Amino acid sequence: MALNLLDYDGSGLIALFASLGEKPFRATQVQRWIHRFGQDDFDAMTDIAKSLREKLRGETIIQPPPVISDKLSDDGTRKLLMDVGNGNAIETVFIPEETRGTLCISSQAGCALDCAFCSTGKQGFNRNLTVAEIIGQLWQANRVLGQDSGGERIISNVVMMGMGEPLANFDNVVSALHLMLDDNAYGLSRRRVTVSTSGIVPAMDRLRDACPVALAVSLHAPDDALRDQLVPINRKYPLVELMAACRRYLVKAPRDFITFEYVMLEGVNDSDANARDLIALTRDVPCKFNLIPFNPFPRSGFRCSPSERIRRFGEILLKAGIVTTTRKTRGDDIDAACGQLAGQVRDKTRRTHKRVPIPVVEVAS
Ligand code: SAH
Numbered sequence: 001m002a003l004n005l006l007d008y009d010g011s012g013l014i015a016l017f018a019s020l021g022e023k024p025f026r027a028t029q030v031q032r033w034i035h036r037f038g039q040d041d042f043d044a045m046t047d048i049a050k051s052l053r054e055k056l057r058g059e060t061i062i063q064p065p066p067v068i069s070d071k072l073s074d075d076g077t078r079k080l081l082m083d084v085g086n087g088n089a090i091e092t093v094f095i096p097e098e099t100r101g102t103l104c105i106s107s108q109a110g111c112a113l114d115c116a117f118c119s120t121g122k123q124g125f126n127r128n129l130t131v132a133e134i135i136g137q138l139w140q141a142n143r144v145l146g147q148d149s150g151g152e153r154i155i156s157n158v159v160m161m162g163m164g165e166p167l168a169n170f171d172n173v174v175s176a177l178h179l180m181l182d183d184n185a186y187g188l189s190r191r192r193v194t195v196s197t198s199g200i201v202p203a204m205d206r207l208r209d210a211c212p213v214a215l216a217v218s219l220h221a222p223d224d225a226l227r228d229q230l231v232p233i234n235r236k237y238p239l240v241e242l243m244a245a246c247r248r249y250l251v252k253a254p255r256d257f258i259t260f261e262y263v264m265l266e267g268v269n270d271s272d273a274n275a276r277d278l279i280a281l282t283r284d285v286p287c288k289f290n291l292i293p294f295n296p297f298p299r300s301g302f303r304c305s306p307s308e309r310i311r312r313f314g315e316i317l318l319k320a321g322i323v324t325t326t327r328k329t330r331g332d333d334i335d336a337a338c339g340q341l342a343g344q345v346r347d348k349t350r351r352t353h354k355r356v357p358i359p360v361v362e363v364a365s
């Protein structure tokens with residue numbers, strides 16, 4: 001099979017070019033064409049010698065996952081569904097805001113971690129995405145969205161908060177992050193690229209050393225008993241270890257706080273006592289809280305906390321001096337809100353066999 005150039009980060013492409021007998025600067029030139037200018041046609045790479053273009057055409061391809069549906073929400077949120085083969089499709093969501101444009105990227109087809117309130121988790125797991133499939137989402141989104149009137153790219157921020165657990169696909173995610181940060185690719189600032197994790201402690205340490213970007217941790221519960229139920233990976237890496245890993249991450253993080261995500265589930269994790277326990281739990285971790293109204297999906301078994309409850313919960317954290325925001329639900333009319341991403345997953349864990357299946361998103365032809 002031909003090598004897909006989207007699978008290589010900067011150093012990987014240089015090594016590949018070396019094996020083809022080509023100099024490092026040639027690799028960088030080609031990388032700029034692919035990622036800075038969104039080019040997938042070797043013939044358009046006019047400053048590359050014709051002989052090299054021929055060689056590349058013979059031995060390599062530039063192949064992002066094809067976009068199979070493109071839906072626009074009333075609030076401007078846009079959801080792209082991309083085909084990753086064998087009956088699997090992944091979702092990428094663009095969220096426009098006044099001062100930034102954020103792309104929410106998937107890292108796996110499905111997710112094996114099975115958090116109780118997450119639609120992706122309920123779909124089971126098929127496989128890790130390749131580097132080409134991860135960075136290909138950004139490549140495709142840039143192509144679809146185009147540029148603003150000043151010729152600037154519209155995507156200023158990336159969050160790894162789509163389908164899947166990014167730190168469970170460590171190497172491919174890190175290569176994709178390198179490309180996001182590389183000035184010869186997307187040139188995003190470390191502070192504007194966020195990895196969200198459910199708390200895979202050893203991988204948090206590895207990320208800190210390999211590619212420290214902004215970190216969001218999906219907390220969702222103030223104590224182990226409840227978190228064991230909501231976020232099952234907690235049974236392996238309990239809260240005391242998770243808090244310690246957060247502190248270690250901050251030593252090299254580009255921002256001086258961790259963002260804790262906290263999904264608001266009525267009667268489950270949203271009491272005043274829960275808020276006070278969170279304050280005690282996070283006492284030694286510089287942090288901000290992002291409260292996420294639960295986005296329902298069929299047969300989830302949970303309800304979102306009423307808005308007054310969310311307000312009161314946030315107020316308790318704020319009074320303790322913790323910066324707390326409540327995430328606006330965006331794109332829920334096209335099932336693009338947090339935790340609603342379902343794509344299409346050929347489950348390999350057989351988890352879905354034990355459950356009533358949830359309907360998959362329809363694929364536009
Ligand atoms: N696997 C990673 C990143 C993807 S999930 C993680 O868990 O952090 C991105 C965020 O959406 C997480 O904070 C997750 O807990 C949250 N989420 C999942 N299902 C949700 C739902 N139904 N409503 C609201 N947020 C949800």
Ligand code: SF4
Binds near residue numbers: 120
């Ligand atoms: Fe996986 Fe994150 Fe969903 Fe948990 S919340 S099942 S880790 S995608």
